[in-house]
Amino acid sequence: MTHDGEGVGRVDGYTLFVPGALPGERISARVTKQKKQYGYAELDELLTASPDRLNPPCDIYEECGGCQLQHFDYEAQLTWKRQHVIDNLTRIGKLTVAGDGEDGGIVVHPTIGMENPWRYRNKAAVPIGTASASGELVGGFYERGTHRIIDMDDCLIQHDRNDEALRVVKRIARYLRVKPYDETTGEGVLRHVMVRTGFVTGEIMVVLVTNGQRLPRQPEWIESLRAELPGLKSIVQNVNERNTNVIFGDETRTLWGSDVIYDELDGIRFAISARSFYQVNPSQTIALYGKAVEYAALTGNENVIDAYCGIGTISLFLARKAGHVYGVEIVPEAIEDAKRNAALNGVENATFEAGPAEVVIPRWRKEGATADVIVVDPPRKGCDSALLETILKMQPERVVYVSCNPSTLARDLRVLEDGGYRTVEVTPVDMFPWTSHVEAVVSIHRINK
Ligand code: SAH
Numbered sequence: 001m002t003h004d005g006e007g008v009g010r011v012d013g014y015t016l017f018v019p020g021a022l023p024g025e026r027i028s029a030r031v032t033k034q035k036k037q038y039g040y041a042e043l044d045e046l047l048t049a050s051p052d053r054l055n056p057p058c059d060i061y062e063e064c065g066g067c068q069l070q071h072f073d074y075e076a077q078l079t080w081k082r083q084h085v086i087d088n089l090t091r092i093g094k095l096t097v098a099g100d101g102e103d104g105g106i107v108v109h110p111t112i113g114m115e116n117p118w119r120y121r122n123k124a125a126v127p128i129g130t131a132s133a134s135g136e137l138v139g140g141f142y143e144r145g146t147h148r149i150i151d152m153d154d155c156l157i158q159h160d161r162n163d164e165a166l167r168v169v170k171r172i173a174r175y176l177r178v179k180p181y182d183e184t185t186g187e188g189v190l191r192h193v194m195v196r197t198g199f200v201t202g203e204i205m206v207v208l209v210t211n212g213q214r215l216p217r218q219p220e221w222i223e224s225l226r227a228e229l230p231g232l233k234s235i236v237q238n239v240n241e242r243n244t245n246v247i248f249g250d251e252t253r254t255l256w257g258s259d260v261i262y263d264e265l266d267g268i269r270f271a272i273s274a275r276s277f278y279q280v281n282p283s284q285t286i287a288l289y290g291k292a293v294e295y296a297a298l299t300g301n302e303n304v305i306d307a308y309c310g311i312g313t314i315s316l317f318l319a320r321k322a323g324h325v326y327g328v329e330i331v332p333e334a335i336e337d338a339k340r341n342a343a344l345n346g347v348e349n350a351t352f353e354a355g356p357a358e359v360v361i362p363r364w365r366k367e368g369a370t371a372d373v374i375v376v377d378p379p380r381k382g383c384d385s386a387l388l389e390t391i392l393k394m395q396p397e398r399v400v401y402v403s404c405n406p407s408t409l410a411r412d413l414r415v416l417e418d419g420g421y422r423t424v425e426v427t428p429v430d431m432f433p434w435t436s437h438v439e440a441v442v443s444i445h446r447i448n449k
Pocket residue numbers: 277278279307308309310311312313314328329330331334355356357358377378379384
């Protein structure tokens with residue numbers, strides 16, 4: 001399978017990508033696109049089905065692009081995700097993994113999975129549009145390969161409260177005759193709806209993304225949402241007037257209630273605002289951060305840098321065991337949340353600064369800062385090379401790398417290896433069951449003393 005879960009097969013040495021086909025299967029497929037080196041095909045018939053093949057429980061799995069692996073046994077997914085990490089480490093990172101027959105390679109542990117891998121998401125964001133047949137307002141997902149919006153009322157990986165909140169928002173929008181946004185004409189009002197729910201607290205935030213400053217019939221919106229959503233704590237409007245696929249615009253304002261909702265992870269309380277990053281799978285987040293803290297191996301005196309810290313989640317987990325934690329993050333609102341979160345939990349040994357990690361940390365170094373441990377948790381594109389250079393200059397004893405993209409992880413590990421560090425251990429953590437996303441935590445030690 002490819003990194004996004006498509007099957008890869010061969011006919012007389014020619015490579016075909018076939019969505020929905022599993023490793024070990026023999027299939028008959030119809031070729032849809034042919035290039036010199038490879039082509040694409042549609043699965044026609046299963047000649048020999050994989051023992052790991054499942055009947056996808058979701059009714060709209062075939063049309064929706066959200067999940068890619070619902071036809072694949074959960075345990076097999078966990079095994080595949082681990083192997084996917086290994087493949088990237090060896091092919092892109094040119095690293096040696098233990099069990100390859102060579103001594104002293106990197107230990108890649110089994111993927112930490114979920115006991116019940118459903119209804120795990122705390123955040124949902126759906127595009128709003130008009131159904132071409134009925135003319136009715138719909139909200140759900142883009143049909144695979146198109147921009148046609150298919151209505152969705154029940155998503156099996158979402159928390160029930162999110163599904164319910166989306167249904168309520170759509171009902172109100174229809175009743176109030178709000179015009180859905182039309183991306184071809186640029187007309188209409190409601191573009192996207194995002195809802196976030198605190199798993200522990202039950203608090204709900206609804207974000208309405210509008211084309212234009214005005215939300216027509218705002219008082220009725222507020223009244224109806226409050227009446228129908230018991231856990232509602234915050235209604236936020238975001239304005240996006242650009243003709244783009246990007247969900248959010250630059251302007252965010254609270255229409256009713258609090259600017260944030262609260263949630264808790266392992267006894268630590270977090271304030272989360274509309275535009276801040278917050279991990280979507282809370283129970284697995286605790287496992288992920290637990291591994292990060294374990295790999296940081298703190299004794300209570302260390303200076304720790306948490307780069308790409310978001311709202312300070314990993315920072316506060318680390319602060320319980322560190323001398324001092326310095327968090328850096330590019331979104332200013334997230335840093336405001338991080339400071340608030342430190343205060344909220346009575347944490348005095350964590351400080352935060354807004355800015356690009358690759359600019360702020362080199363400056364800290366110039367000002368004389370040192371670090372015993374540096375934790376990085378970058379977005380999909382990985383660490384900026386200027387940051388990696390600075391890490392090599394600062395010479396922390398340990399680096400902990402939390403990654404949502406094995407290929408950029410492998411690329412960055414190669415840079416650290418060449419600079420005198422050794423990758424010791426990797427634990428993949430399944431943050432996104434039934435999707436092809438792979439998350440991993442890595443323990444890296446300095447070897448040039
Ligand atoms: N560690 C946090 C956030 C991880 S997501 C958590 O687990 O919740 C990655 C974060 O990196 C996002 O919050 C994003 O806004 C931030 N980011 C992206 N580019 C950045 C950069 N160049 N410098 C610092 N932070 C950045």
